[in-house]
Amino acid sequence: xxxxxxxxxxxxxxxxxxxxxxxxxxxxxxxxxxxxxxxxxxxxxxxxxxxxxxxxxxxxxxxxxxxxxxxxxxxxxxxxxxxxxxxxxxxxxxxxxxxxxxxxxxxxxxxxxxxxxxxxxxxxxxxxxxxxxxxxxxx
Amino acid sequence: xxxxxxxxxxxxxxxxxxxxxxxxxxxxxxxxxxxxxxxxxxxxxxxxxxxxxxxxxxxxxxxxxxxxxxxxxxxxxxxxxxxxxxxxxxxxxxxxxxxxxxxxxxxxxxxxxxxxxxxxxxxxxxxxxxxxxxxxxxx
Amino acid sequence: xxxxxxxxxxxxxxxxxxxxxxxxxxxxxxxxxxxxxxxxxxxxxxxxxxxxxxxxxxxxxxxxxxxxxxxxxxxxxxxxxxxxxxxxxxxxxxxxxxxxxxxxxxxxxxxxxxxxxxxxxxxxxxxxxxxxxxxxxxx
Amino acid sequence: xxxxxxxxxxxxxxxxxxxxxxxxxxxxxxxxxxxxxxxxxxxxxxxxxxxxxxxxxxxxxxxxxxxxxxxxxxxxxxxxxxxxxxxxxxxxxxxxxxxxxxxxxxxxxxxxxxxxxxxxxxxxxxxxxxxxxxxxxxx
Amino acid sequence: xxxxxxxxxxxxxxxxxxxxxxxxxxxxxxxxxxxxxxxxxxxxxxxxxxxxxxxxxxxxxxxxxxxxxxxxxxxxxxxxxxxxxxxxxxxxxxxxxxxxxxxxxxxxxxxxxxxxxxxxxxxxxxxxxxxxxxxxxxx
Amino acid sequence: xxxxxxxxxxxxxxxxxxxxxxxxxxxxxxxxxxxxxxxxxxxxxxxxxxxxxxxxxxxxxxxxxxxxxxxxxxxxxxxxxxxxxxxxxxxxxxxxxxxxxxxxxxxxxxxxxxxxxxxxxxxxxxxxxxxxxxxxxxx
Numbered sequence: 001x002x003x004x005x006x007x008x009x010x011x012x013x014x015x016x017x018x019x020x021x022x023x024x025x026x027x028x029x030x031x032x033x034x035x036x037x038x039x040x041x042x043x044x045x046x047x048x049x050x051x052x053x054x055x056x057x058x059x060x061x062x063x064x065x066x067x068x069x070x071x072x073x074x075x076x077x078x079x080x081x082x083x084x085x086x087x088x089x090x091x092x093x094x095x096x097x098x099x100x101x102x103x104x105x106x107x108x109x110x111x112x113x114x115x116x117x118x119x120x121x122x123x124x125x126x127x128x129x130x131x132x133x134x135x136x137x138x139x
Numbered sequence: 140x141x142x143x144x145x146x147x148x149x150x151x152x153x154x155x156x157x158x159x160x161x162x163x164x165x166x167x168x169x170x171x172x173x174x175x176x177x178x179x180x181x182x183x184x185x186x187x188x189x190x191x192x193x194x195x196x197x198x199x200x201x202x203x204x205x206x207x208x209x210x211x212x213x214x215x216x217x218x219x220x221x222x223x224x225x226x227x228x229x230x231x232x233x234x235x236x237x238x239x240x241x242x243x244x245x246x247x248x249x250x251x252x253x254x255x256x257x258x259x260x261x262x263x264x265x266x267x268x269x270x271x272x273x274x275x276x277x278x
Numbered sequence: 279x280x281x282x283x284x285x286x287x288x289x290x291x292x293x294x295x296x297x298x299x300x301x302x303x304x305x306x307x308x309x310x311x312x313x314x315x316x317x318x319x320x321x322x323x324x325x326x327x328x329x330x331x332x333x334x335x336x337x338x339x340x341x342x343x344x345x346x347x348x349x350x351x352x353x354x355x356x357x358x359x360x361x362x363x364x365x366x367x368x369x370x371x372x373x374x375x376x377x378x379x380x381x382x383x384x385x386x387x388x389x390x391x392x393x394x395x396x397x398x399x400x401x402x403x404x405x406x407x408x409x410x411x412x413x414x415x416x417x
Numbered sequence: 418x419x420x421x422x423x424x425x426x427x428x429x430x431x432x433x434x435x436x437x438x439x440x441x442x443x444x445x446x447x448x449x450x451x452x453x454x455x456x457x458x459x460x461x462x463x464x465x466x467x468x469x470x471x472x473x474x475x476x477x478x479x480x481x482x483x484x485x486x487x488x489x490x491x492x493x494x495x496x497x498x499x500x501x502x503x504x505x506x507x508x509x510x511x512x513x514x515x516x517x518x519x520x521x522x523x524x525x526x527x528x529x530x531x532x533x534x535x536x537x538x539x540x541x542x543x544x545x546x547x548x549x550x551x552x553x554x555x556x
Numbered sequence: 557x558x559x560x561x562x563x564x565x566x567x568x569x570x571x572x573x574x575x576x577x578x579x580x581x582x583x584x585x586x587x588x589x590x591x592x593x594x595x596x597x598x599x600x601x602x603x604x605x606x607x608x609x610x611x612x613x614x615x616x617x618x619x620x621x622x623x624x625x626x627x628x629x630x631x632x633x634x635x636x637x638x639x640x641x642x643x644x645x646x647x648x649x650x651x652x653x654x655x656x657x658x659x660x661x662x663x664x665x666x667x668x669x670x671x672x673x674x675x676x677x678x679x680x681x682x683x684x685x686x687x688x689x690x691x692x693x694x695x
Numbered sequence: 696x697x698x699x700x701x702x703x704x705x706x707x708x709x710x711x712x713x714x715x716x717x718x719x720x721x722x723x724x725x726x727x728x729x730x731x732x733x734x735x736x737x738x739x740x741x742x743x744x745x746x747x748x749x750x751x752x753x754x755x756x757x758x759x760x761x762x763x764x765x766x767x768x769x770x771x772x773x774x775x776x777x778x779x780x781x782x783x784x785x786x787x788x789x790x791x792x793x794x795x796x797x798x799x800x801x802x803x804x805x806x807x808x809x810x811x812x813x814x815x816x817x818x819x820x821x822x823x824x825x826x827x828x829x830x831x832x833x834x
Contacts, residue, residue, distance in 0.1 A: 615714070
């Protein structure tokens, strides 16, 4: 019997949408006000979904304390109250699509190293940028 | 690398649930108070999900301004502050199931004609009728 | 020791904003699309706030079952799944301001007749028309 | 044309996370404060998703009144305002994973016996334990 | 220039509504299912409002880290994942009204002892028991 | 008969909390991570409350289109997708307290100049910085 568990986390960061592969005009046409030179920010809401068998003894898919620690160290610490363009996104544009995929990669790599994750696997990352849009990546 | 993006929209409309294929009694038993002759209304919340590859240059699945324009012209303009039974639903009952499918058809047909949609495809329409129920259609 | 208790209720109704005191042109300039002849609708969220002393024996301001019954009979029954213009609003425009005041009057009149209301008094009615606006009336 | 309909329900219950298969120490390390001897509680939010063809006459997947009755009798009645460990969970730990699977089993068994369910099938149960986590089971 | 700041906190607890001043029958008529002998629980959402002058140097009413510490030690530690009837509510009924007033007393007493609170004063405690009701106390 | 109407707006901005009146050490102790040199950001939710008599002819406190225009030009245009420290907050720290008071001043000054505001007055500005805190200013 397998189930999904999803936990929600929050972090607040700023970014500027600007691609080195585009001219100034193209950047403005592509990103609009999000291309403003000094950047702007969001309260991101992150939903991390893990799938696995429900352990017969504990009744759990994964110890939530393990997931909390992994997300705290891999995501909240580097990204909360940070300017994304000088963090992980010096080379690639910090759109929410790219941020969502980067978060999936970091969480997946780390979770696979945790001895306690058992048979649980990272299934999906959903990232809300504002209350009006969100992005999902399944690896 | 493919991702889903979902954007939320809102419109307020009224409708009356009444099927020409049913007797008056059957209509009442089927729809209850929603069969009241003068209709009633809802604040609908519409979630439009598009799936596509993340563009390497822009970091985006689809230009959200394109999606906003398509939804504005195809859905918000005809349905917001409208009585649905005299709009698209003269022949079929404007249940949220039927409304959800009609919205999918309109958005899908229009999005396919937009030159800028690239490889992105309409994946799902989710429509909340009240805070207690919602409907999903995937084409 | 006095405290406030607030309970939330929901109803879905339709209305047309149109004032007999205005010309057709003035109606359109005043209400815009909300003046559409066939009306439209909303999921209203109603917050009813009662203030009173906390009873020493029961630890309560008011029996919530009493409040539920009063709101059910005075508000939900007549307004849920209804067209407001043919209900209480034949003579006055069913704006949310007017609806909010009418709800206050109905609840206040009825609550005063309930023997079990003790020293509790209706303090405020807050009515959400959409997720973007709400109205408050304190009598 | 098939669609999903989801309806949300709420119940408030208490539980104690404690496994007979674990020592006292292991129980504490596994469940932390949720192992407190006198238990604690939650407002659970339950999302029930049913999938089926949209009926051509009624425009509906399933009569929502049928779903409401099934959930009321099978879930709300036994679990609302209850201590879960003395209800269905004398032998197994009432984690939200196990509660979610038990709810799926009860709803699925009952829905299959309802003559009016037509071709609709229970697809998924999603159970929110707090605003920060939720669990999903698809049978 | 004075402003209000409000911070939201969450804790999950269980309780049984039962008054020693009432007979068994009266308890049942007063509290209904909430009088069930083994209790039940809620996710409480606590809003703490502090009023004070905005400091000209820091631009703040109160250091939020101070408020977080006070709420953690006075409220979250004793009440989260606890059975309220064996905590502060052995003698008085743990209705949300009484819980709200007890939280106000604890926070107010402690905040007055913090050297860093400056001229800020506890103004209001709002406590949500479920998504359908909440209680407010202003001292 | 007077009533309050409140409308909600959203903007996304970035800021750095840093006071010229404090040393580097004091800045860090006061603002923590919010003092990071490159700033961070938020999705701000703004609630604007106007109080006034309900017009007997129109049933309205204020034409919402007027309020929308005022907020759009005075607040959304300068602050959305902007870095607050180079906008209105070169001299004073862009804490949410200060941002809330600045928004009140701008809206109040502008609303008083609108011929159509009638007897309606700006009553309160409430500004949510994250889902866990908000600030209120009443002039």
